[in-house]
Amino acid sequence: MPGSLLGTQVRRVEDHELLVGRGTFVDNHRVEGLAHAVFVRSPVAHARISGVDTTVAAAAPGVLGVFTSAELGTAPLPSFAEVNAACGRAALAVGTVRYVGDPVALVVAETRAQAVDAAELVDVDYDELAVVADVESALAAEAPLQFEEVGSNVATARYDGDRSDPFAGADRVVRARLVNQRIAVAPIEPNAILVEPGDGSLTVHVSTQQPHMSRDLLARATGIDVEAVRVVAPHVGGAFGGKAGVGPDHGAVALAAIALGRPVAWAETRSEAMLSMQGRGQVQYAELGVTDDGTITGLRLRVLGECGAYAGFGGALAVGPTYLMAQGPYEIPELRFDAVAVMTNTAPVGAFRGAGRPEAAAALERILDVAARELGLPPEEIRRRNLIAPDAFPYATSTGATYDNGEYVAALDEALRIADVDAARAEQQRRRDAGEVRQLGIGIATYVEITGFGGSEYGSVHLHEDGSATVMAGTSAHGQGHATSFSMLVSDRLGIPLERITYRQSDTQAVRTGGGTGGSRSLQLGGNAVRQAADEVHDRAVAIAAQLLEADPGDVELDEAGFRVAGVPGDALPWTAVVAHAREHDLELDSDTDFTQDGATFPFGAHVAIVEVDTETGRVRPLRHVAVDDCGRILNPLLVAGQQHGGAVQGISQALWEEMVYDERGTPLTSSFADYAMPTAADTITLEVSSTETPTPANPLGAKGIGESATVGSTPAVQNAVVDALAHLGVRHVDLPCTPERVWQAIADPHRDPWREPPARFDALASAAAGTDPEVIEA
Template identity: 60%
Template sequence: MPGSILGNAVVRVEDPELLVGAGAFVGDLPADGLLHAAFVRSSVAHGRVLSVDVSDARTQPGVVGAFTAADLELPAFHGLAVLNADCARPPLATDKVRFVGEPVAVVVADSAAAAVDAAEAVVVDIEPLPAVVDPEAALADGAPLQFEELGTNLAAGLGARADDALAGADVVVRGRLENQRIAVAPLECDAVAVHPATDGTVTAYVSTQMPHLWRDTVTRLFELDPGQLRVITPHVGGAFGGKAGASAEHLVVVAVARRLGRPVRWVQSRSENLVAMHGRGQVQYGELGLRRDGTITGLRCRIAADAGAYAGFGGALALGPTRSMAQGPYRIPTISYAAAAAMTNTAPVGAFRGAGRPEATALLERLVDLAAFELDIDPVELRRRNLLGADQFPFRTAMGTTYDCGDYQAALDEVVRLAGYDELRRDQAERRSRGDHVQLGIGVSTYVEVTAGGGGSEFGAVEVHTDGTATIRVGTSGHGQGHATSFSMIVADRLGIPMEAIRFVQSDTAVVPRGGGTGGSRSLQIGGNAVGAAADAVLVQARELAAAHLEAAPADI
């Protein structure tokens, strides 16, 4: 195939199925004898569970079962990552509830409506306890404790290595910024359907970013052999970090499906989603030191991260990605950085779009803008004076992060040119001088982004069939990012096979043996390279086979 397909516009291969309504999500999948689960949830943020009575719910029309934590005896677990090993979460609340919306019981019925109706018959007696919903308040003396035995709401933290970051500065600008907690709100809420078989095997259809991690979590908690659980992720209607790992509801559905010996499905309602799937949540104190000429001399950061209940892994983002990206694209000689992840009586915090990295940018860029105002230097010019130079790469930041390459000055110059920045500033000044009712705001931001921060490897395989078509198998799990198109372009470029002749397979643990899933901007970098390497290996084999048939040297093919 002449030239390269890479870098050119192509027709996306994954869209037609969705555009004509042929794509299936977890909530669309049929099953004989399918049962539906509905959860009973806490209406208080913090309280002692005195009793959960499901007896009336069990007598309601269509109900097959109603279960409490005592009925299922499920082990406590952690989410995607462990922030504090002592704060494991029971899938159904046991002695205490620690946030509004925490599941305390589950009802299973022959229709979703019957399950929801019967859930209203469950009687829950909770003794309210004082609650704390703000991370700073949670760290204060005398704050209500989630886990009394720990004596603190501090889930994890790190101290500053240097505390003289502002020494020698002519000017220091300070700010308190709240990167507020947000609801992830994917178009498709959380969903899982678990189909047990009579031989003890289980097939689970789950809306997740990481099917292999989901399998590993479930098999470990239920003491299953990995071969006993097949995980399939059909189309996923958005995730944005909120569908990483197994949730409490997933584990409960697995338990009741195995117990009843029938397929059980749970599809989260929008109301449930809005109180359960959260991200962000940082209170940031920043101080930026500069000389009068605008040269940055140092940065001091103090971060209070909201982990929510049970030390949600999102609290760890302030200790990891936010810290690693604190320097941004600038020359900052010294940085003092400290962070504390606090437990609050709110939904456990997870990841959302960038997972700690945009929080670092928001803090640093706001401080740079404050400095530009204080020093009366144009915001673009102040950034120009402090950007890392193209000759400084590879560069190791004060946080220990290595930047491989870049030309930040050229990137800023080009965006200024394309935006017509100088003309915009003139227009802004004229509007202000005239006192126009419609004013013009101009925002400037520069940032650097880490991708595939966790590193690691990925499964990628390419098989060429006798009819000239090819199949790609990969351990990433795309849900709208365009993986099928991107990976097919790589194979088409390497092997010269038309994209329409390439089949893309993902998100099925029975046919893809391992995978890291999708998250942290890793898929094209790690998965794409794995697919590219597999295609190269196929090309080597093809040359060797052709050489053998043609009685030629492989190098001549």
């Protein structure tokens, strides 16, 4: 069809109502008789609950109910991802609190102010217990156990039974202990839920990435039939993985609403959100074998994943996505990977943009730079010598992934070209020769990541009598631009103007099924489902138009004006006539379909970061950031660039500023924006983003994911740039985040060895948790 929208920069259609203040968020929603909930949370990281007195609180003005685990139940609630069944969470703490912020009681009152006041009156007696707040200490034999029945603080593990030597044939082995710090997800909107109980039913408005999963989890938590639970996700003010399904706090509110028989709403404070949504959190021990010419012989990774309390599933990302993507875009003949998910007295850890894949890339890209420095090679050269060649695809990795396709060297070369690395290095040398205080660093990262993960998604196109259309999909947007992209697909196929297309999502009563949003799956699954539905509508409409035009369907064309017979002059038959005929004669026209993709897709790219480091103060200032990300076929360059901008800023921020910090007692020191280094517009820079296009054969659109890609590539590029700026001083490594203090300390002690052995009990605990005896393996 002439004038196709696909591949053009179409401005987002969903932004107007947000810009003019017409957004509909959970906390804006009001219903008759609405009550408000406030949690009473533990001020200590680990303690037995010896008593809870709710008498005074229950008698306070406006209070409708005060609930503890005695009222809401002691059984673990169903969760988004269960790491270890022995470490489940009930709606409220049962007998023991395991982190600062653990919910002990729930107060429901007529107003939020009354609930807040009453919550202060709940009297909880805590008998404090020993605390362990970091993953390395949690593996010690004397460490306090989070769940004594587990027998250790290891929730789950992966232990590699392959004892082949990854360093056979290596001329050198480089080693580094790397920290991928825990960070706050920090969406604009914290968690929020409003529950309306009915006669054996629930209507729930909730800020979530997966409405259908949320419905299923709430149905299981409450015992209400899933068909009687309706979940609606209105506008969602950001999620980044932190709003996957629903959690115990949501379940507690739902149970309280049912007990009271009236609607109850809960919206987190910012401090609560800082504790409820945390991601990343790994300590990685990386060892890389290389020959003198820079060829990789093998890689060994041992990883501690931070679960936090209650076996938060974020810790298990180490044994899942981090393991799966540990090979990155490189030929690595031998790879050995062991990991443990470790519980501590800190907030449970979940997903954050990329969920385990950025952690894998950060480890690999950092140890590659360590090797390049050891060999005297430019960092791009060691990558170029080991990147998987384009003719090797589909490529099966040693961790079980099958990469669809890739042009890894092309992305690297494009990033180097845009950044003009040779000129940057000339300026770097000038500053070094002049002994300037502000030194220049150039960092490089190449990556591949996994998106989509295969499976099915729902798509629907419904035509109306006035010639307009309604599109639905089972994904759930919270800023990515689904309404724009999916409407573009329908408009391109059916010739209906964008302004005549309505997008509907995130209501389980209207959308029959859906996987929601996560893992950058939306366009490759939801988009292909919508396109498949549009194809079906197109073919049915052409058949109907052929009857009306008394022509062969093969001769009927569809353009912006409507249907016409090829080569025959005259007015086109409008959509209104086709829809009216279909309705009058009960002909099938609309489409309600499911699209299935076999396997995942693998976006890739290269980033170049240029930073300036003040060697007197340790302050790092980003100067340029070049991102070349390949997400397959690009539907709308404007949407792709937006995802690149957001992802890169979050990745740069992890490299330089953000970190959730706990003291030795498990007390969070960064639980508000007054303490947590969240960047503002003044801290960021203009990003130079571009793309290469390598359409995947995995789906008809050729689309891969883009939502997480720039986060994967940006963090290691910036970290490598900081170390590069200080390399002439002898600095070999700076831990994330590269704060002024850490940079200053590295300058003061430039020859510090970046390597440290894993905890002594790592292998024994990993093998035991994975169900493997290391002595048997050795034999």
